[in-house]
Amino acid sequence: MTLKIYIPRDSGALALGAEKVARAVGAEIAGRDIDATVVRNGSRGLYWLEPMVEVETPAGRVAYGPVTADDVAGLFDAGLAEGGDHALCLGDPEAIPFLAKQTRLTFARCGITDPVSLADYEAHGGLGGLRNALAKTPLEIIEEVTESGLRGRGGAGFPTGIKWKTVHDTAGPQKYIVCNADEGDSGTFSDRMIMEGDPFVLVEGMTIAGVATGATKGYIYLRSEYPNAHRILNEAIDAARQAGILGKSVLGSQYAFDMEVRVGAGAYVCGEETALLDSLEGKRGQVRAKPPLPAHEGLFGRPTVINNVISLASVPIILDKGGAYYRDFGMGRSRGTIPIQITGNVKHGGLFEAAFGMTLGEIVDEIGGGTATGRPVRAVQVGGPLGAYFPRDLFDTPFDYEAFAAKDGLIGHAGIVVFDDTVDMLKQARFAMEFCAVESCGKCTPCRVGSTRGVEVLDRLRKGVAPEAQIEIVTDLCNTMKFGSLCALGGFTPYPVMSALTHFPEDFRPAPVREAAE
């Protein structure tokens, strides 16, 4: 039987040399005349071990990592083809604690299957959700999603079932499913990973959404920074169309649904749903005032479901195993699992899917293993560039929408960026304002002007010009931005700024003024 060797085609693995490794493995297979084939899988999300090469042996998979092209010949000498021992041998990948401790529902297949093989997808439980959905009425599908307690994983946490119900109940000659794949938050890559590692789960989730709401057309709005995900999604969509999953009759049913990928052009604000819709329509990506809600008047003024990648990718398992199965994971009003992305200055960086409820400290210290530099963890930013900076004092906060809100923070898209004790929190606060200024769509004044004034005020603070007055101004400015901005860009920029100021005040009261002496 032909031996299967898995080498990821995930961007993270590619960034660490997976392509060179694949070429070297190909050369060894040919040179040693081994009956083997290379499968380009997704990543399991253990990035400190990437590129991670896996071999399928009679006793199960054996992993090696991190592998460089220079290691490959030695690995074959050590009997990689039989799962032989080597300094880089990790044994059964699923026994690695980082993976063993996870609850993989949405990412169940990611890193295991060939992302563009439909046969592989089905062999690992794919399409079960869609088949169940087609046996139900649209309202029964929506009931299942509502029952699961799934909330928008893009950051806002709005109940997905309610959104779908609104679109279902709104009449329109054309309805749309729009997938928000404009994953712009620093510290997040779960959308990228699932699109590159298991794109069919997104295709399946969007198709279920279409069947449930009466939408026949889907768009994935993908950021231009993800060209690799674009290639893989297109391959998957083509395969799904050829297999009759997409098209005039979804798996032979009376429902029609088709979809395509549209690529953005570099604008963070297009991750905001109404700016995204304007961008899809071919306009400047400017935020719309709500109401009307996109569910009533969305893309081209039609009823539109707009959901994040992970929300939609979580739907197939809910329809496959039932809403109750999914709901039974989690805590409080945060049900199911969340793919936490542990990033930045961290020893074990990667994707950790778990039920809601772990504490921030467990995630950073135990799962992440502390900093990569070996220095103490000083701050972590949770939820992207608009998320709050948390000090160690708040490490007992459980990962839950409401618990984070209670500590003046947010989960957002569940990215965590770890910083060691060399971080300068005034600099981070300034960056938050600067980023908002660069990315503001310009429609509302608090965001457009406030962000630039914020940079100026923090620069004066840095220079030591009347520091107490600057702190007062920036606090007041943040208040205006928080309550006066049209969307989360201006409205949430105060989170990183004010959390830095509140939890790390020592960084905002720099050494005695130099200028006074000059």
Add this chain to the structure above:
Amino acid sequence: MQHARTEIASAVQPIIERWKGEEGPLLPILNGIQRELGHVPRDSIPVIAEALNLTRAEVYGVVSFYHDYRDKPAGRHVLKLCRAEACQSMGGDAVAEKLQKLLGIAFHETSVDGAVTLEPVYCLGLCACAPSAMLDGEVIGRLDDAKAEEIAAEVRA
């Protein structure tokens, strides 16, 4: 000038034709032009505007809104360096300094020999292997001084 304009129109026309009948065709057209020509020439704007029944101002407004669109050609190589928080936490600022020095240019600039354009990017989704960059569409993770020197040598070759 007239010649250049005709040339642009003939390069742009097939891209417009491909997308004209689709919903929301403007971004796909602009993306196509930038991919084909390396930038969105000012002279392409009236051509697009006429084809889509928009004003030139509307098309220009869209072109100028998005960070990706360039109004002049880039260097032979385009290096996008991530400037966002996860990369900052792993010394991204120092690598950015180093690369600017090695390449002799600042962000948004193209080297005099036309070898390379340096652009900031806010997140490549490689936050667990920071700092990161993208050179001509290929991703690079865990940037350090040695990798920065390799990049500088590669773009000059």
